[in-house]
Amino acid sequence: MRNYKIKPPQIIILIFLMILVLLAYVLQMDLVILFNESLTKLVMNGVLVLALIPMLNVGAGMNFGLPVGIVGGLVGLCIAVNFRLTGFFGFFMSLFFSLVICAILGWIYGRLLNRVKGREEIAGTFIGFSMIPLMNYFWTLAPFQNRQMLYPIGGQGLRPKISLEPYFYNVLDNFCLLKIGALEIPLGLLAFYALICLFLYLFFRTKSGRATLATGENEAFARLSGIDIGRIRLLAIVLSTMLAGIGICVYAQSYGFIQLYDEPLSMAFPAISAVLIGGSTGRRTWIFEAVLGAYLLQTIYLLTVPIANEILIPEVTEILRTFITYSIILYALLYRDKRGISH
Amino acid sequence: MGNILEIKNLSKSYNGIPALTKVNLSVKAGEIHGIVGANGSGKSTLMNILFGNPIIRETGGYQGKIAYAGKSLQAKSCAEVIRMGMGMVHQEFALLPDLTIGENIKLGREETYQFTDRLFGKKLSFIDRKRNDTSAARVLKKLGIDVDVGVKIINLSTNTRQFVEIAREIARTDLKLLLLDEPTAVLSKDDASNLIEALLGLAKDGLGILFISHRLEEVQQICDRVTVFRDGAVVSQYHKGEISVNNLARDMIGHTVQLANATKRAMKTRPAIRFQQFSVAMPGEEIKDLDLTVFAGEILGLTGLSGHGKLALGYGLMGMYPVAGEVIYENKKIDTLLAKTNILKGMYVLPDDRQALGILPEHSVAENIIFTGNQVKDMFSRNFGRSFLGFIDQKKAHRYVDQVVQDFSIKCSSPKQKLKELSGGNQQKVCLARALTVNPQLLFVAEPTRGIDISAKEKILNLLIDINRTKHTTLVIASSELDELKRVCDRIAVMVNGSIFKILFPDSPDLEFGLALAGEEGTYA
Numbered sequence: 001m002r003n004y005k006i007k008p009p010q011i012i013i014l015i016f017l018m019i020l021v022l023l024a025y026v027l028q029m030d031l032v033i034l035f036n037e038s039l040t041k042l043v044m045n046g047v048l049v050l051a052l053i054p055m056l057n058v059g060a061g062m063n064f065g066l067p068v069g070i071v072g073g074l075v076g077l078c079i080a081v082n083f084r085l086t087g088f089f090g091f092f093m094s095l096f097f098s099l100v101i102c103a104i105l106g107w108i109y110g111r112l113l114n115r116v117k118g119r120e121e122i123a124g125t126f127i128g129f130s131m132i133p134l135m136n137y138f139w140t141l142a143p144f145q146n147r148q149m150l151y152p153i154g155g156q157g158l159r160p161k162i163s164l165e166p167y168f169y170n171v172l173d174n175f176c177l178l179k180i181g182a183l184e185i186p187l188g189l190l191a192f193y194a195l196i197c198l199f200l201y202l203f204f205r206t207k208s209g210r211a212t213l214a215t216g217e218n219e220a221f222a223r224l225s226g227i228d229i230g231r232i233r234l235l236a237i238v239l240s241t242m243l244a245g246i247g248i249c250v251y252a253q254s255y256g257f258i259q260l261y262d263e264p265l266s267m268a269f270p271a272i273s274a275v276l277i278g279g280s281t282g283r284r285t286w287i288f289e290a291v292l293g294a295y296l297l298q299t300i301y302l303l304t305v306p307i308a309n310e311i312l313i314p315e316v317t318e319i320l321r322t323f324i325t326y327s328i329i330l331y332a333l334l335y336r337d338k339r340g341i342s343h
Numbered sequence: 344m345g346n347i348l349e350i351k352n353l354s355k356s357y358n359g360i361p362a363l364t365k366v367n368l369s370v371k372a373g374e375i376h377g378i379v380g381a382n383g384s385g386k387s388t389l390m391n392i393l394f395g396n397p398i399i400r401e402t403g404g405y406q407g408k409i410a411y412a413g414k415s416l417q418a419k420s421c422a423e424v425i426r427m428g429m430g431m432v433h434q435e436f437a438l439l440p441d442l443t444i445g446e447n448i449k450l451g452r453e454e455t456y457q458f459t460d461r462l463f464g465k466k467l468s469f470i471d472r473k474r475n476d477t478s479a480a481r482v483l484k485k486l487g488i489d490v491d492v493g494v495k496i497i498n499l500s501t502n503t504r505q506f507v508e509i510a511r512e513i514a515r516t517d518l519k520l521l522l523l524d525e526p527t528a529v530l531s532k533d534d535a536s537n538l539i540e541a542l543l544g545l546a547k548d549g550l551g552i553l554f555i556s557h558r559l560e561e562v563q564q565i566c567d568r569v570t571v572f573r574d575g576a577v578v579s580q581y582h583k584g585e586i587s588v589n590n591l592a593r594d595m596i597g598h599t600v601q602l603a604n605a606t607k608r609a610m611k612t613r614p615a616i617r618f619q620q621f622s623v624a625m626p627g628e629e630i631k632d633l634d635l636t637v638f639a640g641e642i643l644g645l646t647g648l649s650g651h652g653k654l655a656l657g658y659g660l661m662g663m664y665p666v667a668g669e670v671i672y673e674n675k676k677i678d679t680l681l682a683k684t685n686i687l688k689g690m691y692v693l694p695d696d697r698q699a700l701g702i703l704p705e706h707s708v709a710e711n712i713i714f715t716g717n718q719v720k721d722m723f724s725r726n727f728g729r730s731f732l733g734f735i736d737q738k739k740a741h742r743y744v745d746q747v748v749q750d751f752s753i754k755c756s757s758p759k760q761k762l763k764e765l766s767g768g769n770q771q772k773v774c775l776a777r778a779l780t781v782n783p784q785l786l787f788v789a790e791p792t793r794g795i796d797i798s799a800k801e802k803i804l805n806l807l808i809d810i811n812r813t814k815h816t817t818l819v820i821a822s823s824e825l826d827e828l829k830r831v832c833d834r835i836a837v838m839v840n841g842s843i844f845k846i847l848f849p850d851s852p853d854l855e856f857g858l859a860l861a862g863e864e865g866t867y868a
Contacts, residue, residue, distance in 0.1 A: 205734055211718055213706075220700040224661055224692060225715040226683030284705065 013277050013296050020303040027310050036184040038299045043193040044254040046294040048271040051243035056285040058236035059216035065124030066268035068109045069244025071135050072102035077258045081167055082144045090168040098245035106241030110234040132265050139260050162258040169256045197287050212236050273297055273325045276332040347372050347520050347551040353407035355388055362388040363575045370551045377562040378555045380572030381595050381796040386555050390524055394431050395424045428519040430512035432526055438496045445479035445492035448511045482514045487537035500627030502534055502649035520551045531649040531823040539565050559588040592797055603804035604830050607849055615639040615785050615817045621668035623659030630655045631841035642811050644828035645821040647838030653821040657692035657787035686719045691778045695789035701774050704763035708755050709744040711762050711773050716780035747776045768799025789821040804831055
């Protein structure tokens with residue numbers, strides 16, 4: 001944070017964002033409402049972005065295997081809904097279940113990644129991909145009892161979209177919602193986000209956290225200094241996976257639905273795009289970069305929808321989104337390779 | 344013979360900070376022109392300009408005139424310069440690790456089968472491996488080394504890599520000027536003199552050579568002319584015959600150096616550590632069945648040609664490579680060699696490759712100094728919450744770091760400055776400071792003065808002597824700089840083929856060292 005430099009991707013994104021805001025103004029959209037929504041979107045997706053940080057900082061690259069943690073979180077959510085837990089109790093129990101499951105999944109995932117050192121990103125992508133069909137079996141066969149989760153006909157197998165309306169929909173979003181005229185600031189939600197940021201910040205100041213940073217920067221150095229590299233990497237990967245579990249719980253309570261089956265597949269990419277927009281180069285990443293990136297990317301998503309609907313055909317929104325997400329990742333990969341040569 | 348290279352009034356500045364001011368320099372065909380200067384004196388900037396490094400244009404170009412082979416040089420890229428017949432050997436290696444020596448040397452200029460030449464054209468023709476390899480071997484032989492050209496680069500020691508790198512340049516038939524940036528820095532004395540022989544031969548054939556080196560004896564030995572740089576300007580120029588190491592050193596740093604020198608002692612105290620039948624499987628630096636006893640409180644030098652295992656001892660001790668044999672430390676056998684437990688027992692290793700293994704370049708000076716002490720011994724942790732949390736007691740750490748920075752006179756703008764911004768000498772001081780923080784009884788240091796300029800070298804050596812005398816730390820210094828070891832050590836062990844060949848004393852005659860290094864039993868009266 002102390003030596004944050006603004007780089008071309010941020011400049012491009014900022015310009016794009018300004019154009020969008022200007023367009024929204026010209027099209028007479030309600031900017032205040034859009035701003036309110038941008039805050040919710042930030043936290044809704046932001047935790048998933050934060051989940052990338054431990055792995056980036058231990059030198060394991062961008063966590064393309066984020067779906068592993070997301071799937072763990074989804075199982076946690078399903079368990080909470082199965083027992084019809086509602087309100088804050090329901091939400092926190094789903095967090096609890098998610099953390100337990102993600103810890104186990106993360107441990108397995110970490111053991112795998114420790115065996116493919118140096119190629120974590122591509123291995124993670126495929127571990128994430130192979131997790132999905134495996135979990136599809138689970139979703140159809142797992143003995144969940146709550147009728148509201150199951151297919152209405154046949155009564156077996158989970159629905160692709162489970163509504164959280166009767167359980168803990170928007171519990172965080174509406175907690176301590178500060179209303180000043182049209183301006184709505186979700187204080188509770190932001191506080192929860194800040195808490196996770198604080199947790200990460202404190203983690204990197206602990207002994208293990210410092211060892212994590214040192215391992216990411218110079219593994220041989222860390223080894224010579226008596227650090228157990230395998231253990232530290234495992235710790236960072238488990239932490240990443242657990243944060244992803246929390247991330248999807250926050251996302252679901254905001255969105256209102258648990259999305260199963262193929263949905264988690266594509267969720268890693270916007271998160272990775274966001275952290276890159278924030279200024280990360282695939283190595284040490286500051287919390288500030290993750291927050292900034294999440295805000296910029298989500299606000300752009302948020303603004304493109306109504307604007308594209310207004311001036312273009314509606315379907316173009318999804319195209320634009322996907323285009324932005326993937327091209328940012330591509331840009332970052334290009335940029336990183338260039339750095340590699342000049343050093 | 345005429346000038347191949349002529350530089351007139353060359354100036355260059357980075358963001359307003361001058362790096363070179365009004366430099367005049369020329370290189371004749373068949374001449375070896377030496378350039379010496381302390382770190383940051385502008386040598387690398389000069390190289391970058393000559394070799395068309397894009398960084399020069401990106402930072403605003405240069406002023407002055409450069410004529411190459413009679414024409415004005417306006418290099419836009421390295422490729423253009425190479426086409427004009429200039430070759431450069433970098434400090435960092437630019438070799439393809441997965442190709443063999445032969446393939447690397449002949450890359451882009453491969454020997455091909457004539458038949459397929461005609462069939463598919465030169466570019467798509469099949470490579471004649473045999474002819475390729477023999478021609479590569481011939482070039483290597485010219486440099487005086489004998490290796491199997493079928494070996495992959497990745498399996499070579501740094502020493503051999505340097506030779507391959509040079510071989511690749513001189514294998515070119517169109518070469519007119521060769522720029523050598525510290526070609527002997529990573530070489531042992533013996534290999535360095537081999538290389539020098541080869542360079543003299545090349546110069547005789549009419550090649551112009553620009554030779555940058557920290558090793559002043561070499562410069563004195565081979566250069567026809569020497570230009571001394573200080574703070575970006577030429578301070579003096581000498582012709583062959585008037586070159587003296589003392590003058591060069593004085594001109595480089597602007598004053599004379601006080602050489603570090605320790606009084607010699609005969610140490611026969613209790614053994615601090617004993618190695619028995621110790622082997623380390625470090626590629627390119629293997630140790631085989633080594634037997635060595637290090638006495639408590641002594642300074643033991645470890646020397647040998649590179650590739651003979653002097654660097655591997657410390658790494659093996661820290662469990663970086665597979666080991667075999669016995670290590671007895673303080674009369675107890677150590678079963679498994681783990682960095683953490685060994686540090687706790689009082690051993691510490693500072694590696695030779697400072698940039699890759701020895702520092703955290705992006706971390707601050709302070710963080711580097713306290714890192715190991717905090718991780719292994721919880722020296723700077725707050726007490727609450729037991730050590731697994733281990734938040735740093737900032738006050739305690741600050742006090743300690745400030746003291747160390749002062750004691751070691753580490754030059755930095757503040758302890759918060761990133762370590763990568765410091766000079767090599769100061770980085771080495773930070774490494775030593777980090778080692779001393781854990782208060783080791785036994786300290787292994789490998790190549791402590793590599794890549795450090797002449798005045799900082801003596802400071803580091805004095806620091807090592809000081810550590811030994813005041814803290815009674817047993818030191819094992821692995822180095823290829825024999826004259827430095829002679830000035831500092833109580834005993835010097837010479838390694839040949841991965842084990843101790845002979846243990847000599849600093850006052851042993853040079854001849855004896857020479858023979859021992861070559862692995863030959865001398866006969867003296």
